[in-house]
Amino acid sequence: MAGHSKWANIKRRKGAQDKKRGKEFTRAIKEIYVSIKEGGSGDPDANAALRNAIVNAKGVNMPKDTIERAIKKAGGDDAENYEEVSFEGYGPHGIAFFVECTTNNTNRTVASIRSIFSKNNGSLGVNGSVEFMFERKSVFTIEKESIPKPLDELELELIDSGAEKFELEEGFLTIYADFTDFGRMSEALEKLGVEVVNSKLDRIPMNTIELSVTDSKEILDLEEKFEEDEDVQNVYHNLEISEALITAMEGEI
Structure with missing residues (x-):
């Protein structure tokens, strides 16, 4: 896990300074929708998943009234029907990727994720092809x-x-x-x-691959392309976040 939390904090600082704020709100709202669908209740006291979704929404500074509107809408008859799907594959230099999505149109999501892999020297794999590499x-x-x-x-x-x-x-x-x-x-x-x-x-x-700073940035660029997709919630990979890479990325903030 070395470097994991430090890299997460760097990403958090970058996200606070650019266009990603809107995407963070979208992710938080989708998490609220899914938590209510799976938990069967719009009452945080009776739905632990919803309580955590609210915590995460507050963590990206989503206003209280926006959270309340999302909860009300998610519990209505006309609520969007989101489902969670995941994708596995490889990026450049043999780096494994696991991409978690929340979508209301699976066909759109599959096409988008496949396109991002193929346009960035990667390949979409089958379910189970890289999941075993992560804990x-x-x-x-x-x-x-x-x-x-x-x-x-x-x-x-x-x-x-x-x-x-x-x-x-x-x-x-x-x-x-x-x-x-x-x-x-x-x-x-x-x-x-x-x-x-x-x-x-x-x-x-469980095991990471260390690359040069230049090659590592190629992987991080691919990670960012996935994260920019409207359906993507989380992106995981097995690139080693080295001190040299962290120093280089901190210099770009």
């Missing part, structure tokens, strides 16, 4: 300043709820747990009064 983890991000107690005390309490690893980078604490402990960790953080910036089921590469 699913529950990942929670919180601001260090918002922690209501000493960090070592918080970590000890969270270990009892399934926390496996902590990474402190640039004012953010990232907490990792097994994907089966997502609900347990969410409840533990809520009971401790810890404000979560982002929570999700992440895919962490």
